[in-house]
Amino acid sequence: MSEERTKLVVAGARGRMGSETVKMIARTPEFELVGVVDHKYEGENIGDLLNLSSIDAKVYTDIEQCFSSVKPDVLIDFTHPEIGKQHLQAAIDYGIKTVIGTSGFTSEEVETFKKQMDEKQLGGIIAPNFAIGAVLLMKFSSMAAKYFPDIEIIEMHHDQKKDAPSGTAVKTAELVQTNREQKHQGHPEEKELIPGARGAEFDGMRIHSVRLPGLIAHQEVLLGGDGELLTLRHDSMNRQSFMTGVAYSVRTVMTLNTLIYGLENILD
Numbered sequence: 001m002s003e004e005r006t007k008l009v010v011a012g013a014r015g016r017m018g019s020e021t022v023k024m025i026a027r028t029p030e031f032e033l034v035g036v037v038d039h040k041y042e043g044e045n046i047g048d049l050l051n052l053s054s055i056d057a058k059v060y061t062d063i064e065q066c067f068s069s070v071k072p073d074v075l076i077d078f079t080h081p082e083i084g085k086q087h088l089q090a091a092i093d094y095g096i097k098t099v100i101g102t103s104g105f106t107s108e109e110v111e112t113f114k115k116q117m118d119e120k121q122l123g124g125i126i127a128p129n130f131a132i133g134a135v136l137l138m139k140f141s142s143m144a145a146k147y148f149p150d151i152e153i154i155e156m157h158h159d160q161k162k163d164a165p166s167g168t169a170v171k172t173a174e175l176v177q178t179n180r181e182q183k184h185q186g187h188p189e190e191k192e193l194i195p196g197a198r199g200a201e202f203d204g205m206r207i208h209s210v211r212l213p214g215l216i217a218h219q220e221v222l223l224g225g226d227g228e229l230l231t232l233r234h235d236s237m238n239r240q241s242f243m244t245g246v247a248y249s250v251r252t253v254m255t256l257n258t259l260i261y262g263l264e265n266i267l268d
């Protein structure tokens with residue numbers, strides 16, 4: 001007897017990450033794409049819109065109608081910060097598990113969603129970055145912060161990215177914060193001659209956002225000490241780099257009954 005496949009809905013399926021996710025689902029035998037959520041193209045076939053003849057799933061512009069019609073096991077969301085939150089709320093209301101890659105969730109918002117999901121015993125993950133190397137970079141940075149509390153994060157992305165700083169940079173700073181003695185970096189009397197020159201401040205650390213065509217997703221964490229500098233760096237060369245983590249998250253949320261924030265919390 002053949003095992004049932006995991007039924008998936010992708011929100012943002014025409015986008016850079018959504019379309020890569022649709023392709024990943026198509027080549028994964030245990031997954032089935034049962035519908036997609038978009039704000040355009042109601043009723044059309046996402047396979048036609050993406051020029052992928054092997055893919056056949058209807059576009060819904062109303063997420064609730066999508067959930068009622070195709071009853072997915074898991075919603076995967078790669079949209080925009082405000083939309084991702086609305087979609088997560090709709091999924092919770094319908095009792096659907098979630099894999100959220102969309103950036104822009106604050107830790108307070110994550111807590112609020114987690115409370116609701118715990119009440120419903122509903123599994124989900126919000127991961128600012130699904131690339132395994134990026135997660136390792138965050139962990140190594142956090143380990144090193146114990147010895148090097150002076151840290152600057154430089155995140156570099158393509159110039160079509162709407163949010164800054166990146167979700168990855170914020171998550172890195174949050175993990176670093178758990179291991180770093182609190183301090184305000186730089187000279188106490190330093191002055192910005194051009195506003196923004198020293199980047200964004202997070203708990204006394206600095207985060208710098210670079211946006212250029214040609215980039216995909218890259219991050220450096222610089223840790224300065226007496227006469228030494230430790231540089232940690234990760235590069236995503238393409239968006240397939242995120243797909244191992246997305247597929248792993250789908251499999252994992254099927255076994256969860258709470259919301260997890262960060263891929264590092266479900267990796268062995």
Ligand SMILES: NC(=O)C1=CN([C@@H]2O[C@H](COP(=O)(O)OP(=O)(O)OC[C@H]3O[C@@H](n4cnc5c(N)ncnc54)[C@H](OP(=O)(O)O)[C@@H]3O)[C@@H](O)[C@H]2O)C=CC1
Pocket residue numbers: 011012013014015016017018037038039040078079080081083100101102103104127128129130131167242
């Ligand atoms: N966690 C991770 O590993 C990663 C996370 N990301 C995050 O994923 C998100 C998407 O990134 P990316 O794919 O580059 O962005 P894109 O802009 O390429 O894709 C977003 C898609 O969402 C669509 N969209 C807009 N509004 C709605 C709506 N109401 N309902 C459904 N779909 C909608 C957009 O359509 P239209 O273009 O017509 O507006 C677009 O097709 C970002 O927040 C980004 O930071 C990105 C890479 C990796």
Ligand SMILES: O=C(O)C1=N[C@H](C(=O)O)C[C@H](O)C1
Pocket residue numbers: 103128129157158161165166167168169216217218
């Ligand atoms: O928009 C992107 O491209 C990316 N967004 C995520 C983020 O904000 O950290 C993940 C990755 O950096 C790519």
